Amino acid sequence: MQTEEMILPETKVTELPAACSREEEYELVYQRPSTMVDTTMHYCPGCAHSLVHKLIMEVVQEMDIQEQTIGIAPVGCSVFAYDYMDIDMQEAAHGRAAAVATAVKRLMPQHYVFTYQGDGDLAAIGIAETIHAVNRGENILIVFMNNAVYGMTSGQMAPTTLTGMKTTTSPDGRQNEIYGAPMKIAELMAQLPGAYFVTRQAVNNAGAVRHTKKALLNAFKYQQQHKGTCFVEILANCPSNWKMTPLETSHFIDDEMMHAFPLGDIKVPKGDLKIF
Amino acid sequence: METKLMKGNEALAEAAIQAGCDAYFGYPITPQSEVLEYLAREMPKHNRVCLQAESEVASINMVYGAAGAGFRVMTTSSSPGFSLMQEGVSYIAGAELPCLLVNVNRAGPGLGTIQPGQGDYFQAVKGGGHGDYKLIVLAPSSVQEMADFVFLGFDLAEKYRNPVLLLSDGAIGQMMEKVTFGHHEVHISEKPWATVGKPATRQRNYITSLHIRPEEMEKHNLRLEEKYQSIRENEVRYEETNTEDADYIFVAYGLSARICKKAMDLCRAQGLKVGLFRPITLFPFPYDALNKLADKVTMMMTMELNAGQMVEDVKLAVNGKIPVDFYGRMGGMIPTPEEIVHHFENVIHPTYAN
Numbered sequence: 328m329q330t331e332e333m334i335l336p337e338t339k340v341t342e343l344p345a346a347c348s349r350e351e352e353y354e355l356v357y358q359r360p361s362t363m364v365d366t367t368m369h370y371c372p373g374c375a376h377s378l379v380h381k382l383i384m385e386v387v388q389e390m391d392i393q394e395q396t397i398g399i400a401p402v403g404c405s406v407f408a409y410d411y412m413d414i415d416m417q418e419a420a421h422g423r424a425a426a427v428a429t430a431v432k433r434l435m436p437q438h439y440v441f442t443y444q445g446d447g448d449l450a451a452i453g454i455a456e457t458i459h460a461v462n463r464g465e466n467i468l469i470v471f472m473n474n475a476v477y478g479m480t481s482g483q484m485a486p487t488t489l490t491g492m493k494t495t496t497s498p499d500g501r502q503n504e505i506y507g508a509p510m511k512i513a514e515l516m517a518q519l520p521g522a523y524f525v526t527r528q529a530v531n532n533a534g535a536v537r538h539t540k541k542a543l544l545n546a547f548k549y550q551q552q553h554k555g556t557c558f559v560e561i562l563a564n565c566p567s568n569w570k571m572t573p574l575e576t577s578h579f580i581d582d583e584m585m586h587a588f589p590l591g592d593i594k595v596p597k598g599d600l601k602i603f
Numbered sequence: 604m605e606t607k608l609m610k611g612n613e614a615l616a617e618a619a620i621q622a623g624c625d626a627y628f629g630y631p632i633t634p635q636s637e638v639l640e641y642l643a644r645e646m647p648k649h650n651r652v653c654l655q656a657e658s659e660v661a662s663i664n665m666v667y668g669a670a671g672a673g674f675r676v677m678t679t680s681s682s683p684g685f686s687l688m689q690e691g692v693s694y695i696a697g698a699e700l701p702c703l704l705v706n707v708n709r710a711g712p713g714l715g716t717i718q719p720g721q722g723d724y725f726q727a728v729k730g731g732g733h734g735d736y737k738l739i740v741l742a743p744s745s746v747q748e749m750a751d752f753v754f755l756g757f758d759l760a761e762k763y764r765n766p767v768l769l770l771s772d773g774a775i776g777q778m779m780e781k782v783t784f785g786h787h788e789v790h791i792s793e794k795p796w797a798t799v800g801k802p803a804t805r806q807r808n809y810i811t812s813l814h815i816r817p818e819e820m821e822k823h824n825l826r827l828e829e830k831y832q833s834i835r836e837n838e839v840r841y842e843e844t845n846t847e848d849a850d851y852i853f854v855a856y857g858l859s860a861r862i863c864k865k866a867m868d869l870c871r872a873q874g875l876k877v878g879l880f881r882p883i884t885l886f887p888f889p890y891d892a893l894n895k896l897a898d899k900v901t902m903m904m905t906m907e908l909n910a911g912q913m914v915e916d917v918k919l920a921v922n923g924k925i926p927v928d929f930y931g932r933m934g935g936m937i938p939t940p941e942e943i944v945h946h947f948e949n950v951i952h953p954t955y956a957n
Contacts, residue, residue, distance in 0.1 A: 394802050396800065397672070397798050397799075397800065407813075409807070409811065414800075415798035415807050415809065417672075417809065418698075418812070419664065419667070419668075420664060423664035423667075423691070426662075427664050427665065429661075430628065430652075430664075430667075430672070431669070431798070433626065433652045433654065434626055434652055434669055434674050435672060435800075438799075459661065
C-alpha cells in the first residue's frame with residue numbers, strides 16, 4: 328500500500344566530469360555506499376549530518392545488514408534522514424526516538440535498530456526516554472549528534488551549548504548561573520548499567536572521521552551480541568547557526584568544543600579492542 | 604465458549620491476548636492498572652512483549668514504533684495519563700498507524716479523582732491532540748463489551764490504518780461481570796507498509812507524519828478526510844431500546860447508558876414512554892439515526908458524567924427539531940436512576956416541580 332505521498336524523491340545520477348571520463352585509466356578508490364540514496368541533500372554546505380549519514384550507511388553496507396536495519400529519525404535537521412538512508416525508517420516525535428526504537432527492537436530482536444538524534448531532541452526534550460532506554464540496556468545504537476545548538480529552528484541554545492556561547496536565545500552568551508553548565512551526555516549515559524559502549528567522537532578532520540567510523544562499526548557489531556545500549560556521541564558543526572565557515576567550525580570544534588566535551592571512549596567492554 | 608467472572612480491565616487485557624496483541628506498553632494509573640498487571644503476568648507466557656514504560660509519553664511512542672513495524676499493539680491509561688499521550692496520538696493518526704488505545708476515564712480536570720467520569724468525551728471525539736485527525740471511538744457499556752471491543756477495535760484499526768480508542772470509565776473498568784470468550788474471530792491484515800527491513804525487491808518503507816510541502820500536506824489531509832468520511836458511512840454503531848413507541852428518548856453512552864436503562868424502566872412503570880438510545884461509536888457519531896428519531900419523539904435528554912459534552916453532538920444531530928435536555932453529574936459522583944427520573948419529570952412537567 329505505497330501511498331502517493333510516499334513515492335520517493337527521484338534519484339539523480341550525475342554525469343562524470345570530463346577529467347574522469349576515461350574510466351579504464353583510473354582505479355575506483357571511493358564511491359557512495361549503495362545504502363545511500365543518490366539524491367541532493369537539504370543540509371547546509373559543510374554540515375556534518377551528511378557525512379555521518381554516510382558513515383552509518385557505509386557500516387550497514389559493509390556488514391551487509393540493509394535488510395535487517397531499522398533507523399529512527401528525530402525531529403530536527405535530520406528529520407529527513409529517511410530521504411537519504413536507503414533502509415526502512417521511522418520518524419519519531421521530538422525526543423521520543425529511544426522509546427520508538429525500544430518497541431521496534433523488542434519486537435524484532437534480531438534486527439539492527441539505531442536512533443539518530445540531535446542535542447535538542449536527545450538532551451533536552453528526550454532526556455527521560457533516552458536515560459530509561461539506556462538504563463534498560465535496550466540493544467540499540469543511539470547516535471547523538473552534538474552541535475551545541477538547535478539547528479532546525481535556527482540556532483537556539485541547547486543543553487550542550489558551550490558556556491559563553493552566543494545563540495539566538497542566549498544573546499549575551501550562555502550563563503551557567505542561569506542555565507547550568509553544558510550537559511556531558513555521553514558521561515551521563517556511561518553511568519547507567521545498561522550502557523555497554525559509550526564513546527565521544529568528532530568528524531572535523533580525516534582522522535576523526537576514521538575513528539567515528541570505527542566506533543559506529545563496533546557499535547553495530549556489539550548489537551549482534553545483545554549486550555546493551557551503544558551510545559556514540561559525535562561532535563558536529565553547524566556553520567549556518569554558528570555563523571562560521573565550515574573551516575572555522577572545524578577549528579572551533581578543536582579549540583573550544585573539545586575542551587567542554589573531551590573525545591574518547593568513556594565506557595568500553597572489557598577485553599574488546601579499544602579504539603584509541 | 605468460556606464464561607468467566609472478571610473485572611472490566613482484566614477482561615480487556617485477556618481479550619487483547621486472544622486478539623493476537625503482539626505488544627503492550629503501559630504506565631500505572633488508577634483506575635486501569637489491572638491491565639498492565641494482568642499483561643505483565645500473562646504476556647510472557649505467550650512470548651509477547653509487555654513493557655512498563657517510564658511515562659505515558661514513552662508508552663504511546665513505543666506504540667508508534669511497534670505499530671510502525673506492523674505489530675498489533677495496545678496501550679491503556681486513564682484521563683491524566685491519556686492527556687499526556689495526546690502528542691503521540693496525533694503522530695500515530697498522522698502516520699496512519701493501526702493500534703488500540705484505551706482510556707478508562709476518571710473525573711477531572713487536572714489530577715481530579717480516581718472515580719469514574721466521562722469528561723474526556725471532547726478529547727476523544729473532537730481530537731485531543733494537534734491537527735485535523737479522528738480516532739475511531741468505541742464506548743463499552745459492560746465488561747463483555749470491554750472484551751468484545753478489543754477484537755473489533757484491532758480489526759477496525761487495521762482495516763482503516765487508524766488508531767482506535769476504547770473510551771471506557773472507572774466503573775466499567777473496575778466492575779466485575781460475567782464475560783464470555785471464544786466466539787471472536789481474529790483478522791490480522793497484511794501490512795506491506797511496515798518497517799520490517801528493506802529487501803532488495805522493494806523501495807524502503809518509512810513511517811512519518813511529516814509532509815513539509817504545503818501541497819503535499821494538504822493532499823495528505825484530504826486523503827485522511829476521505830478515510831474519515833468512509834468511516835462515517837460504514838462504521839456507525841448504536842443500540843436502541845424501547846424507541847419504537849417512545850415519546851421521549853434518553854441518550855447516554857457507557858456507564859451512563861446502564862443507569863439510564865434503569866431510569867427508563869422506572870419511567871415506563873409510571874406510564875411515561877421513554878426509550879434509550881446508546882451510541883456505541885462516539886466517532887463516527889450516529890447523527891442520522893438520532894435525527895430520524897427526533898421526528899418521532901417530543902424531547903430527548905442526554906445524561907453524562909460531565910458538564911455536558913456529548914449533548915452538543917445530540918443537538919447537532921437533532922438540528923433544532925425538538926428540545927434536547929441535559930443532566931450530568933461530575934467529580935466522580937454517579938447519579939441514581941431515581942435522581943435521573945426526578946430531573947426528567949421536572950423537565951417535562953415543570954409546573955409540578957417540587
